[in-house]
Amino acid sequence: MELSTASKKVVVFDYGFGNVRSAERALARAGADVEITRDFDTAMNADGLLVPGVGAFAACMKGLRAARGDWIVDRRLAGGRPVMGICVGMQILFARGIEHGVESEGLDEWPGSVEPLQADIVPHMGWNTVDAPAGSELFAGLDADARFYFVHSYAVHDWTLQTHNAAMRAPKVTWSTHGKPFVAAVENGALWATQFHPEKSGDAGAQLLTNWIGTL
Known part of the structure; x- marks a missing residue:
């Protein structure tokens, strides 16, 4: 089933630490209406918020x-409004x-x-495969041997969040190895969130961004 991305407003949050232009182009190719901004109201009201990140x-x-x-991410999530982090934009979501x-x-999300x-x-610089869990929406339509582009020296090696409420959906965690x-x-x-850069990952990254936009 093809996901509809029409008229979805996505803000790339510009706080000075991300490849915002690359992200903007990739999201636009995936069908989103994209704006780069750090304006509070615009970021709060978008259908999706993308938080990039490079550096320390x-x-x-x-x-x-x-x-x-930090306040925008917290308040959006409190209201169930989608946020996606990329590279260090994923890392800063941890404690x-x-x-x-x-x-x-x-x-500390x-x-x-x-x-x-x-x-x-x-x-870890270059292309690598990932091991996505069954039922992943993010990796829907992608082959198991799809490769994604990584550039990082730090990572999370242990997933510790547990879901004890049976009514809550357990997080889906994808792994890679270096x-x-x-x-x-x-x-x-x-x-x-992704540790790799979907905006630099060719067709596989484009499909992944289309999958995210289609859920907004």
């Missing part, structure tokens, strides 16, 4: 807070980041720590 965890958090992005021995607070990759070669397995994507109600 602590610097991204500082920039996000300065733009009131903390540890870089060079220094711990920084994240948004999910428990867990972003820590250095445990691999012989760092950063040295040790790490969290590559999460689907958790209105909050989705």
Whole structure:
């Protein structure tokens, strides 16, 4: 079934730490009505909010807070309004980041720590496959051997969030491996995120963004 992306307004949140133009172009190709902004009301009222991120965890958090992005993400999620994080924009959704021995607070939407990759070669730069769970909406229509583009030196190696209420849908967690397995994507109600860059992942990334937009 083809997903309809017509007239879906998506804001790429511009807080100074993301490849906003690449994200804008990829979302537009996927059929969204896209705007790059840090305007509070526009970000709050969009059908979907995309939070990019590149660089250091602590610097991204500082920039996000300065733009009131932490408050926007929290209030959107409290109202069940979709948010998607990419790369460091995913990492800051966790409780903390540890870089060079220094711990920084994240948004704490999910428990867990972003820590250095445990691999012989760092950063993890290039194409890699992922292991998506059954029933994933984010990876719907994609082959199991689809490859996505990663650029990162840190990741979450342990997923600790548990769902004890049977009425609640358990988060769907996708994994990839570079040295040790790490969290590559999460689907958790209105909050989705990817460690890789869908906007740099060719046809597979375009399908993934189309899948997200189709749920808005």
